[in-house]
Amino acid sequence: MLGLTLLLTACNKDEVNEVTAADEVAGLQKVDTLTKGNYTFYIYKKDTGNLVVGYNEVYIQLKNNVTGKYVEDATLSWKPLMHMTMMSHACPYSTISKVADTKTLYKGYFIFIMASSDMDYWEVSYDYTSGKDTLAEVTNRPTVVQSTGKIRYKSFKGVDNTSYFLALVNPTSPKVGTNDIKAYLYKKVDMLTFNPVQNYTVEIDPRMPDMDNHTSPGNVNLTYDSTTGLYSGKLNLTMTGYWKINLIVRDASNTIQKGDPITGTTTASSIYFELEF
């Protein structure tokens, strides 16, 4: 009897653990489907099926249309490029890595630094390298990148004359109370090269312009975390509504590269994020 129960339990467990490729993208929103040759790239995002200006966490599945199976050991790369009438440039983006504890899912991120339009368009090339299929480049052209209603990304020129790109990663759905706040900070090396900036500090001063510039206590400025490459801190929000997260970016020698402290007369910094919930 006991043996039978164990057997049944074991069987059930196996069934539950059978995760399909479809399960692994459950809850994700499809952004694009790109086919070339024997392969199809499926591009996903978490909350919305649109690519937007600023930080985009992108999930990828790759299907071999001949075998009908999803590739589990792919080495993927990508390359974004903005085509403008007079010039073209890239944006900050990550490498692509396998999502832990999945078989078929890969992820990476883009920080798009401008929206696409009729004239100016983004192009993203996805590459797949494997033993036999050395190259399977798929180009999505044009890739539509929309602007966001609330500001979650800011580019600015620092006092050192460098172009910086600051993108809010978290919180995606803010709550009243203490939120983990995370952001990426990049700088432009040339039109096609954007490098992460290390060991700066991003000071935050959350304010409610509708409430006499009310602020919250106990906020923790964002500092660089070398293991994740993210800047992270603590953001306290005392109520729901519209918040302006005023920013000051200081370099490793504590010099303000951009941003203004809030005082009686200065009600907002020159750089800020916006949250509304």
Next chain:
Amino acid sequence: MNWNFKIVIIKAALCTGCCFGLNLLAIAQNKTDSIKSRELKEVVVTGKTGLDSIHESKPLSSMDEHLQKLSNVNLIKRGGYAWEPTINNMATERISVTIDGMKIFCACTDRMDPVTSYVEILNLDNIHVGSGLAGNLHSTNSIGGGLDLKLQKAGFHARKLNVTLNSAYETNGNYRIIGSGLAYSSLKFYTNAGVFYRKSDDYKAGNNSTVNFSQFEKLNLFTNFGYRLSAQKSIEGTVIYDVASNVGYPALTMDVKSAKGFITSLSYKQENISEVLFSWETKLYFNNIIHIMDDTKRPNVAMHMDMPGKSRTAGYYSSLSGRVGKHNFVISHDSYYNQSSAEMTMYPKDAANKPMFMYTWPDIRTFNAGLTLDDRYIIDLKNTLQLTTKASFQRDGVESTFGYNTLQMYYPDMTQYQNRGLWSVSGKYTHYLKDIQLKAGVGCGTRAPSPTEAYGFYLYNSFDNYEYIGDPQLKNESSVEGNIAFALTKPTYSISLDGSYFYFSNYIVGKPNTSLSTMTIGASGVKVYQNLNHATIFNANLNTKYIFLKYFHWLNHLGYSLGQDNKNNPLPLIAPFSYSTSLDYVNKKFSAGVDLQGATKQTNFSAEYGEDLTPAYFIVNTSVGYDFIFGHVAPTVKIGIENVLDRKYSTYADWNNIPRKGRNVYINLKINL
């Protein structure tokens, strides 16, 4: 829990020790052989059937006006309705207000709805005012005193039906009152019922100046009933439904759309159980208060807000009284569970932005269970010693995760719930000497922080223009109290003098925290409740009464209070020197009176808490009354003029100095059918 109780018992023993010492001293000093048994005035009778209407110059006056006449009671006034009572100059957080022993907690974070606003004075039999720690056996966290509003009970008597019709009109504010009360008694069953309606427009202060937003409307339905199961056993029940609507608060930035109270109880009573046990009453009760503020009628509102609040309490008490030898004892166990929740939704001027939401009372839960022992030891015909002790366990916290997350930003290491042990011990010695009565009492006890003091979030106080945040980690406030009273009563005159002194440790009060940011547009800053090292409050009263030419009664009252914090700065809302004198003519059915009330300049005001110097004032009131009889119908008519000189004045207790009523002519009519 056990551990808490041990501490309580040890502390209790210490305190009673010191009380005994003092009492023995008092006994030694007062040896005479005369016998008089007369209590100092602690119970003031008001209301309909319990009321000798010929002696009440204005029987249909509001609850607030009645409360104002009680010794040691003052009222903080924010408008024409729902004034907040204080006892010994201590307000809601330090006193208890119960209805027939039922605990009820107001639902408004801005104190717009004191418990006294949910009953109708005409349904009351009397109001028990208890001063200090021994104020009320059923009360909790009340170191300043307690009010117990005793509802009318027709009782089990010979079959009788009594119906009264009441109506009143007051010129000032076009104030209309109409109501009817019914009392039916029989040996097996009794019931009381009442329907009362009051409505007033804006009242006028002196010099004919209208105080805008001082209107109100109130409907109260009440019933009490009792059923006798056997000679000794009975059940009793109460249902009250009270709705105040369109209530203006001229002293505040917003009004009240509606304040609804549903109050109910059921009790089981056994009487004359044995030689030792007199009565045993167990009562279950529940009440639900819903309070909705309204700023839509105000001009120039910086930001429209919705601010609903609710307070629900379920509780019970079981009280056993009896006598062993010379000991009259009461053993009572009580417990209650309260939910107080209030929220605020603010609508930004820029309609594109989303509304802003927060909890001002983040679904605060309080459970309290206590045990009270009271022993009135009649040593001999001249000496009585009363000892009262209470120990209770309290668990309070915030149920809302949203609210908990909010408070954690301010107190990162706070816990969602916490336990507190509370206790009090008091002793009172009474000595009777011919016409003289002497009383001396000592007590000590603690109170837990109120929901606002512990968990309140950005509660705007229009008095000092600060926003208040609670501190869940506050210590209990404790008080050591001493009181003394002397009364001399002769057939034609009486004099009484009483004084009380409270020494608080860990006194809870809001202090500015400049590191915190305001929310309300234009607020001066944010205050956080904290424990002050100590504070003191002293109260003294002198009352005299002289009866001359058979029908004339001349009464005088002088009152003085002083409240200081740990730096000897004045505490807020402490009464200045006040006086009143009245001359009444009472001859069977006819009565007439004139009285003068006033106060000196309030020099010990607390600028820190938004007070300013309140000038001296006095007002004069007059009244006449007559009891008619037309066959079986006996109408009583009372006519009077209040503030005859039409003075424009405000007292220390008027929020933001809003002026009190100017001249007012009233007529009260009561018909017994």
